[in-house]
Amino acid sequence: MPELPEVETVRQGLARWVTGRRIESVEVRHPRAVRRHVAGGAHFADVLADRTVLDVCRRGKYLWLPLDSGDAVIGHLGMSGQLLLQPAAAPDEPHLRVRFRFTDDGPELRFVDQRTFGGLSVSEGGATLPAEIAHIARDPLDPQFSDADFVTAMRRRRTEVKRALLDQTLISGVGNIYADEALWRAGLHGTRPTDALTGPAVRRLLGHVRDVLTEAITAGGTSFDALYVNVNGESGYFDRSLNVYGREGQPCRRCGAPIRREAFMNRSSYSCPRCQPRPRATLRG
DNA sequence: CATGACTCCTGGATGC
């Protein structure tokens, strides 16, 4: 599922293949893919025709493409979204939602999304940072991310540590897979209360988040199947490096105990019962 | 304001 490393991999591919090209026309093939564009699909296509893509930027799991008009195309892959560069002659994908044709007659940009949780929209005047995603925190690989502020904000929360890692307004780019991996590396169970963590413990956890994201980018992202691919349709191979996610019943790579799976926030959480003991019932005043 | 439950969606896997 696309988290920061997967989205960053896509960003790099788009930056290489789309920057500097002028859009000729846009075809919206499914209204849900542009549901965040309130003015509708026809307007979406209208304002993009004849515009040149200046850059490809990312905040957390969001992408945006600044245009020569000062607007920007915002994109989110959701659960199953793909941004693919394809020759015009390539057959349409079964879940093709939006097609961008360029004036140079080079490869088309296609937004393909089976589950339609993702989507595209145009942000008016959003070239620098779209207002629609200004609430998303910086990610831990951003040079301007403040470790000290993160430690303070995390310890001020009254929630569980995994919920905090998944809160994109606190730290962005982390999803279910990398949250579990970072918590395993840190030896913390996801239900540990944030306000009981020490400053050094939060700093250690942040270091592990950073490490796992960096390693995954190097590997080209994680993929369990063909659902997530880069702009050339290729899968990353970080799934070979996962220590807990999807490994229920298999031995912990640190201590050998069988990895457990628990329901958490309406999804699965994987952890080592020995390295990541559940917190005792919290005693709060 | 902070927190957390609910909801959107499709198709592969699973169960009877």
Next chain:
DNA sequence: TGCATCCAGGAGTCAT
């Protein structure tokens, strides 16, 4: 074999 059900989860919305 076929049909029904479950499951994956990012993030906006809404209730508390």
